[in-house]
Amino acid sequence: MTKVGVVGYGTIGKRVADAVVAQRDMDVIGVAKTSPNFEAGTAVSKGFDLYAAVEERRELFDEAGIPVAGDLDDLVSAADAIVDATPSGIGAQNREVYEAHGTPAIYQGGEDADVADTSFNARANYDDAVGADHVRVVSCNTTGLSRLLAPLREEYGVDKARVTLVRRGGDPGQTGRGPIDDILPDPVSLPSHHGPDVKTIFPDIDIDTLGLKVPATLMHMHSVNVTLESDVDADEVRDLLAEESRLFLIPEAAGIDGSGKLKEFALDSGRSRGDVWENSIWSESIAVRGNDLYLFQAIHQESDVVPENVDAIRAITDSAEQAESIATTDETLGMGLGRAFER
Amino acid sequence: MTKVGVVGYGTIGKRVADAVVAQRDMDVIGVAKTSPNFEAGTAVSKGFDLYAAVEERRELFDEAGIPVAGDLDDLVSAADAIVDATPSGIGAQNREVYEAHGTPAIYQGGEDADVADTSFNARANYDDAVGADHVRVVSCNTTGLSRLLAPLREEYGVDKARVTLVRRGGDPGQTGRGPIDDILPDPVSLPSHHGPDVKTIFPDIDIDTLGLKVPATLMHMHSVNVTLESDVDADEVRDLLAEESRLFLIPEAAGIDGSGKLKEFALDSGRSRGDVWENSIWSESIAVRGNDLYLFQAIHQESDVVPENVDAIRAITDSAEQAESIATTDETLGMGLGRAFER
Structure with a gap:
């Protein structure tokens, strides 16, 4: 069971967290956020442990009455893989934290390509990411x-x-x-x-x-x-x-x-x-x-990019081959809007 | 001086009428409309003689207190050229009126190409329209x-x-x-x-x-x-x-x-x-x-398409060659937004 930390719980992060929960071979051990906004409230109500992405802002969560399980270092050290879904440029800043803990990390397409060992699309080049330390899922x-x-x-x-x-x-x-x-x-x-x-x-x-x-x-x-x-x-x-x-x-x-x-x-x-x-x-x-x-x-x-992030977790942890990962992600999420029209 | 009748005084017609007025070699002898709306009011206040495009609707103008100079036949018979700027499909219906009076007519791009002897763009194929009876200015x-x-x-x-x-x-x-x-x-x-x-x-x-x-x-x-x-x-x-x-x-x-x-x-x-x-x-x-x-x-x-309509009037009445017409239209209208940036 791959322990996944999600750093940044906005548009992409919250979707990736839900998609990871839907998998049989991985789980979300926590999500990191900078602000105690409505999405932080949702994370808590979904049962995710919430981590303060920026230590100096942890008190904002205390003031908002939102319980915090720890800071970014705590989450990264406990995780087998990180999905960094922070705004463009923040992922590159966070990279040294992931490196310090030896935790492989997945970045989003808003980062420059050189943040990672390889850019990633599950259908096109899954194998390039197998066993890599830093992988960037390309933009939407x-x-x-x-x-x-x-x-x-x-x-x-x-x-x-x-x-x-x-x-x-x-x-x-x-x-x-x-x-x-x-x-x-x-x-x-x-x-x-x-x-x-x-x-x-x-x-x-x-x-x-x-x-x-x-x-x-x-x-x-x-x-x-x-x-x-x-x-x-x-x-x-x-x-x-x-x-x-x-x-x-x-x-x-x-x-x-x-x-x-x-x-x-x-x-x-x-x-x-x-x-x-x-x-x-x-x-x-x-x-x-x-x-x-x-x-x-x-x-x-x-x-x-949500299913691509799920596949990237399997590639970066070398826990499944391309076809198997894509099939599993598709099945667990319910891919295939077109099936409604098949006779 | 070419006497121009403008049939249809909406988005295109009202602009073509103003552009014709700006020329030295043509004038607007009247505009035809179906409804006594705000544009009819503008036409009257600009001094254009207003004609009822549909005879049965003439009384609407009377009720609105907007003076009407005649009906479509009156305008077409008095004109040397018609610019038909009616909604798509109406131009094709009006064609028989123009033919009955032997008045050459210009249609807009909403009409099918076969309404006219030739489609028209001043820069590309002016000469094809010289002396034609029915010319279609292509769409915007x-x-x-x-x-x-x-x-x-x-x-x-x-x-x-x-x-x-x-x-x-x-x-x-x-x-x-x-x-x-x-x-x-x-x-x-x-x-x-x-x-x-x-x-x-x-x-x-x-x-x-x-x-x-x-x-x-x-x-x-x-x-x-x-x-x-x-x-x-x-x-x-x-x-x-x-x-x-x-x-x-x-x-x-x-x-x-x-x-x-x-x-x-x-x-x-x-x-x-x-x-x-x-x-x-x-x-x-x-x-x-x-x-x-x-x-x-x-x-x-x-x-x-407004300058194109002006050029089409000259082509259909064989009153100027391509280069002369374009130059005249450009000069009278004030073509050339780029001149503001020339040093």
């Missing part, structure tokens, strides 16, 4: 692109990928973010960071990415073009992608026209927090013109 | 793409164009439209109508377009990829595009990050209604990778 968008590109590369070869990422301006809880009523090139200059980030998973891929920000909170949307090295038709691509457990091909009959209905379907399906772990690809959008493949996929920025 | 997005592709084709050759159009959900006045807080593939299936529409201007071009709708009202945004037939660098492309009077290259120093500041700059510049007739291309966004050119351009859906 890079995870979404890696999951899609992996089977396309293996089956057809990728000559070039060109992706426009129409990004949500902020998460539903990020009330200070924009834009309102605008469409912003972001960044204005090519490339957005996503293309280079995909190369941390596929070093030799030719990919150009452009980013935009729009007044939406629910999910990102990718307008994908991949020039393939083989002649294929759209139905073959559809069949190939349908085999991937973390790709959900939205059937036309579902009547799902955007992120709102997707999230509503996830909630109706009983998904915790309405999470959509799968890339959600509009089946009708899959089109081939010459060697150019096109499709639209929605990426739930708050949750698609 | 197609106008924006045609203006961009024309010089690229002439100078470098276009192997293939791939464009993701991130479209505003509705105009500021279209209060019933959405989405709110969502990003919708629209249409879900490839291609959006824009690619085929661009082929009405450049029949032999290879272009794939994907459309999305987002919660914004101010302008459309195009994420453009053009695979060129020549080796070029970004600075050469920048210099080429800077020569085009209806392309505004937003300089980095302008601090314009999206549609909102663009519109504010247009208002500060004294532009009527804050209109941005020019494609607005982020200069920093122009990038070349191999033979792939990328850029972002914003398209003001309410106004970029």
Whole structure:
């Protein structure tokens, strides 16, 4: 039983903690937070031991009447593996604590790639993380692109990928973010960071990415073009992608026209927090013109990396092989929104 | 002096009427409307003779106390040219009225291409409309793409164009439209109508377009990829595009990050209604990778076709050649937002 410490209990950390609890081969021994906010209250009510991520802020928890089990050192020394889900840049600062205790650690995509021995996507390069000390799960968008590109590369070869990422301006809880009523090139200059980030998973891929920000909170949307090295038709691509457990091909009959209905379907399906772990690809959008493949996929920025973090724990502790880990994670979480449409 | 009748005095019609008034070689002899709404009031206060576009609705104007000069037949028979700026599909219905009077007519991009003898973009194919009886000015997005592709084709050759159009959900006045807080593939299936529409201007071009709708009202945004037939660098492309009077290259120093500041700059510049007739291309966004050119351009859906309509009037009445018409339109309207940044 792998003892997991979760450092940072915000958008990603709280989801990873729940996902770890759902596994048979690992458990959460505690979560570390900086502030006694509503999420700290939830952690306590879920029965997680709460640790003060910053020692000087421990008294804030005392004042709020929230019990604290110890500080960051206590959690790290007791854990077999750490999932660091702190805001961008904090993970790199925490790294020395994890090193001091010899505890292997998993970081999120907001950190620079050089925080870790390898960047990680379960489908694409699980083995690179086996036995590593520091592993970085790539960001939501890079995870979404890696999951899609992996089977396309293996089956057809990728000559070039060109992706426009129409990004949500902020998460539903990020009330200070924009834009309102605008469409912003972001960044204005090519490339957005996503293309280079995909190369941390596929070093030799030719990919150009452009980013935009729009007044939406629910999910990102990718307008994908991949020039393939083989002649294929759209139905073959559809069949190939349908085999991937973390790709959900939205059937036309579902009547799902955007992120709102997707999230509503996830909630109706009983998904915790309405999470959509799968890339959600509009089946009708899959089109081939010459060697150019096109499709639209929605990426739930708050949750698609959650199963990847679970798999990264198994890789970094060398406790399961790739296929076994992915199958276990998928089964325990209930991956596969598409099953509702299978006859 | 060309006598112009404007049929439909909404978003496009009212702008075209003002633009015609600004010309030295044409004048507005009247505008036709269906409803005595606020725009009818504006038309009267600007001194335009108002005609009832639908005879049965004439009494509504009487009840509203808005004077009417006649009906559609009266306007069409008195005009040398009609600009039909009615909602999509109405232009095709009106065509028989224009034909009955032998009055040449200009339609908007919402009509099917076969309403007209030719589709029209002043920069790309002015001569095709010279002396035609029925001409269709292509839609805002197609106008924006045609203006961009024309010089690229002439100078470098276009192997293939791939464009993701991130479209505003509705105009500021279209209060019933959405989405709110969502990003919708629209249409879900490839291609959006824009690619085929661009082929009405450049029949032999290879272009794939994907459309999305987002919660914004101010302008459309195009994420453009053009695979060129020549080796070029970004600075050469920048210099080429800077020569085009209806392309505004937003300089980095302008601090314009999206549609909102663009519109504010247009208002500060004294532009009527804050209109941005020019494609607005982020200069920093122009990038070349191999033979792939990328850029972002914003398209003001309410106004970029206005100068094109003015030029179409000259073409259809054979009253000026292409270069002369474009120069005159540009000078009288005050084209060239970029001049504010020239030293």
